Amino acid sequence: MRVKEALAPLLFVSLAVLPSFAQTVSSRQRQIKLHTRLAQQYLSEGKPDLAVPELKAIIALDPKNVDARGNLGVLLFFRGDNAEAVPQLRAALKLQPDLWKIQALLGLAEGRMGKQSEGLKDMEAAFPHLQDEKFKMQIGNVLVGDYSSSGDLDKAATVISDMLKVEPTNAGLLYTAYRLHSDLADQAMLTLAMVAPDSAQMHQVMGHELAMHDEKAAAIANYRQAIQLDPNLPGLHFELAEMLYNSSDPTLQAQAEGEYKAALAVNPSDEKAEVRLGDIAAKHGDLKEAVADYTRALKLQPDDSDADTDLAKVLMSMNQPQEAQKLLEKAIQIDPTDYVAHFRLSTLYRQQGKTEDAKRELEQYQKYKDMKEKLRKIFHEMRVETGKNTQDDTDATK
Numbered sequence: 001m002r003v004k005e006a007l008a009p010l011l012f013v014s015l016a017v018l019p020s021f022a023q024t025v026s027s028r029q030r031q032i033k034l035h036t037r038l039a040q041q042y043l044s045e046g047k048p049d050l051a052v053p054e055l056k057a058i059i060a061l062d063p064k065n066v067d068a069r070g071n072l073g074v075l076l077f078f079r080g081d082n083a084e085a086v087p088q089l090r091a092a093l094k095l096q097p098d099l100w101k102i103q104a105l106l107g108l109a110e111g112r113m114g115k116q117s118e119g120l121k122d123m124e125a126a127f128p129h130l131q132d133e134k135f136k137m138q139i140g141n142v143l144v145g146d147y148s149s150s151g152d153l154d155k156a157a158t159v160i161s162d163m164l165k166v167e168p169t170n171a172g173l174l175y176t177a178y179r180l181h182s183d184l185a186d187q188a189m190l191t192l193a194m195v196a197p198d199s200a201q202m203h204q205v206m207g208h209e210l211a212m213h214d215e216k217a218a219a220i221a222n223y224r225q226a227i228q229l230d231p232n233l234p235g236l237h238f239e240l241a242e243m244l245y246n247s248s249d250p251t252l253q254a255q256a257e258g259e260y261k262a263a264l265a266v267n268p269s270d271e272k273a274e275v276r277l278g279d280i281a282a283k284h285g286d287l288k289e290a291v292a293d294y295t296r297a298l299k300l301q302p303d304d305s306d307a308d309t310d311l312a313k314v315l316m317s318m319n320q321p322q323e324a325q326k327l328l329e330k331a332i333q334i335d336p337t338d339y340v341a342h343f344r345l346s347t348l349y350r351q352q353g354k355t356e357d358a359k360r361e362l363e364q365y366q367k368y369k370d371m372k373e374k375l376r377k378i379f380h381e382m383r384v385e386t387g388k389n390t391q392d393d394t395d396a397t398k
Helices: 003-044 048-061 066-079 082-095 100-112 116-129 133-150 153-166 171-195 200-212 216-229 236-245 250-266 271-283 287-300 305-317 321-334 339-351 355-397
Strands: none
Touching: 003 048, 003 066, 048 066, 066 082, 066 100, 082 100, 100 116, 100 133, 116 133, 116 153, 133 153, 153 171, 171 200, 200 216, 200 236, 216 236, 236 250, 236 271, 250 271, 271 287, 271 305, 287 305, 305 321, 305 339, 321 339, 339 355
16 A cells, blocks of 8 residues: 555545634634623623633633733732632733733732742832832832831832832821931941941041031031041041031131031032032132132032022122023022022012012012921921930930
């Protein structure tokens, strides 16, 4: 028997099966469409429980149907069936790895089942990619809670920073950010005290903390001690200079200029030190030097509204109102709450006969001045209360 003749019956059988196979595929597709239509109908009618069996029927017919897997997982999750939801969500994610909402929901479901490490891993992966702001905030809150409870404050602070980009005026987030960064600062200070108690950095930290509590003499002493240990420590000369510059003692005030110059010697890009040198030169009536200092500062940091405002004041004294006006308008653009810039701009507008503009700027000046005065009062009361508590603690130990 020839080979062709031997294969003929088999070929006949295979060809005979093809119409039946095509009919089966067509029938399966019709069933999938029917179940899909019913699932969509039930969901649109607010009947998710009826949609669940339809989605399961689709998956039975087409196990790689990512939409059915994902939708079923979501419905089961919100129904509270986490044990059933997890396999469906995971299967959908395996079929399409960039389903970030699905991965975040998977993380939540895993967490609710006690699989904390798996849930955290999935939420961490999904969080940066979430576009739905409300859902992103929900996942962020869970992450911050998990990180905080495990003591991973750095990661918690990073998530809070991302959440504040979404809701920058959220009081709850701002408070959490404050607490986290305070805890991080305390943690760092404690570690520094343990590993390097006699270091320049430790004295710098002590100086900073004492300055915040209005313990000026002690703060200055610690800054000086730090400089003796390491005169090239970044920021150290500037912090001491600020204490000296704001002192009520003329002798100490006179020492500030040298420290600002020392700060620039350590770091030629210390823009704030340049601004302060401009302030000192202007205070002494050396307007040319003040202009030079402020100009150098603005080259280092073009968006410093304080430098713009201070330079504008000097230019007004030098009878250059047009240049001063440009700087003041720029300062307000950068920082609308700069009430000094509003006041000086009001003066320039009034001199030009722009009554309405002058009135508007004067109103802005009063508004932001009052706001900053309230803030100043709050921070002053906080320092006083903290100092009182510290003294109470000291008295209690005597």
